Amino acid sequence: MALNFVRLGVNVDHIATIRNARGGKQPDPVLGAWEAIKAGADGITAHLREDRRHINDDDLNRLQLLCSSENIPLNMEMAATKEMLDIALILKPKSVCIVPERRQERTTEGGLDVLSKFNVLSPIIHELNKNGSRVSLFIEAKDEQITAASHTDAKVVEFHTGSYAKAVEVGDATLIDNIVTEFKRAASLADQLGLEVHFGHGLNYDNVETIATIPQCTELNIGHFIIGEAIFSGLGTAVNEMRTLIDNARVGL
Ligand code: PXP
Numbered sequence: 244m245a246l247n248f249v250r251l252g253v254n255v256d257h258i259a260t261i262r263n264a265r266g267g268k269q270p271d272p273v274l275g276a277w278e279a280i281k282a283g284a285d286g287i288t289a290h291l292r293e294d295r296r297h298i299n300d301d302d303l304n305r306l307q308l309l310c311s312s313e314n315i316p317l318n319m320e321m322a323a324t325k326e327m328l329d330i331a332l333i334l335k336p337k338s339v340c341i342v343p344e345r346r347q348e349r350t351t352e353g354g355l356d357v358l359s360k361f362n363v364l365s366p367i368i369h370e371l372n373k374n375g376s377r378v379s380l381f382i383e384a385k386d387e388q389i390t391a392a393s394h395t396d397a398k399v400v401e402f403h404t405g406s407y408a409k410a411v412e413v414g415d416a417t418l419i420d421n422i423v424t425e426f427k428r429a430a431s432l433a434d435q436l437g438l439e440v441h442f443g444h445g446l447n448y449d450n451v452e453t454i455a456t457i458p459q460c461t462e463l464n465i466g467h468f469i470i471g472e473a474i475f476s477g478l479g480t481a482v483n484e485m486r487t488l489i490d491n492a493r494v495g496l
Pocket of ligand 1: 254256342401443444445446464465466467
């Protein structure tokens with residue numbers, strides 16, 4: 244694998260959102276994960292929320308079976324609660340991404356506050372790590388959060404790209420520039436502190452390349468856009484197109 248390769252993790256949550264709009268079994272997020280893997284996804288991501296609004300426990304178990312049999316990492320996103328910790332300890336996914344969770348939010352709106360929640364997060368991360376799951380912390384690209392993350396057993400930080408995606412959507416060039424400069428600085432600091440750097444949230448065909456050119460970036464986790472785009476082009480084509488954009492962005496780095 245080339246040094247500058249960036250993995251694409253496909254988040255299948257919103258296949259379950261569509262299924263749950265009607266109840267029943269279709270569309271099945273596990274079949275979607277299988278399509279994404281066939282089309283070149285390097286990992287599958289699923290967020291088991293406290294309210295089970297999309298992925299449920301059975302989905303997660305079946306995703307783990309699929310990913311294990313395909314030798315593809317399952318990245319379980321979860322809140323730092325006892326319930327989720329117990330599930331992750333039994334499931335043993337290759338990766339766990341700890342995210343903040345508020346029941347009223349539509350999606351994960353901001354990063355985890357590792358600094359103020361250090362005493363709660365640290366033992367959870369330690370247990371997951373000891374159990375064989377590589378832990379990632381979903382944070383804002385802020386020095387104090389990165390430094391706090393480096394004092395835990397987490398091996399990865401994932402920077403929240405929600406504000407960046409919004410800035411691109413409204414075409415605010417100055418804000419885009421400022422955020423990307425921050426991302427580059429933060430990625431370099433995380434790398435110096437021995438943390439692997441991922442990015443995710445709100446990424447799409449229009450905004451992914453800038454993020455994919457950040458040298459320390461090793462993984463992008465993308466869900467909502469790919470699943471939405473699949474309506475028009477098919478899931479395999481959407482994964483493939485995203486993969487191509489990411490690969491092209493890395494040429495010459
Ligand atoms: N990364 C993390 C940690 C997330 O919580 C999410 C959203 O669930 C994503 C990536 C994917 O975001 P999106 O669905 O907007 O692509």
